[in-house]
Amino acid sequence: MKKLSVVVMAVVMVLALCLNVGAAGWFVKSPSGNDAPIIIEFENEDPNCTASLTIIPYKDRVTLTDEEREELEDAYDDIVNADDLGELCDALEKLADIAGVSIIDLAVSDLFYIDMDNCDVHYEHGKFKIKLDADTLKGFVGLMQMIDGEWVLVEDAEIDENGYLVFSAKELGSFAVVVDKTKNDTTSPQTGDPTMEIAVYSSTAVVMLAAFAAVVAYKKKRV
Secondary structure, three states: HHHHHHHHHHHHHHHHHHHHHHOOOOOOOHHHHHHOOOOEEEEEEOOOOEEEEEEEEHHHHHHHHHHHHHHHHHHHHHHHHHOOOOHHHHHHHHOOEEEEOOOEEEEEEEEEEEEEEOOOOHHOOOOOOEEEEEEOOOOEEEEEEEEOOOEEEEOOOEEEEOOOEEEEEOOEEEEEEEHHHHHHOOOOOOOHHHHHHHHHHHHHHHHHHHHHHHHHHHHHHOO
């Protein structure tokens, strides 16, 4: 009987670890399920800038260069592993205080990369003014951007009268939309990268089958 108890305890411990791995931090739901936000319009403050912008959603990160993909995946890992989003960005914690929102109610509803091409001398130009539409803006609180491996708050990001996200950015790269998850109706308990979740569920199934086999073997031995 003691051996059977040990097996059961082991199964419980493994399942607990699997559930912990499957809980993917501070995302409303997996960004792998989101389509790219739509660029409504953009302009550079230098009229001579000929750059064009493209948004790559997290699910299409394989289309980025290796360096860009690694940045976006690092951004994902930061959000998954943080104690809360205020840990990633002090300015976001201050913004939450001003908005009267608890920092633990903040979550990322979208993660994407904004890329630029058709301008070989962009370092001579200024900021972009960008207007986006997305299905992940409900409960909007702020917009974070990763610059040189650090998260910063995009200070002028706001939702305009038409429901579009409007902001300025001199540097482009990885962006995360931060919302009050209590006001975002896309909240789902199924968070995280689907590939990881599949691995978790597969491992769980294997453990359960092994436990079942152990129980059956134990009973046969007693007969």
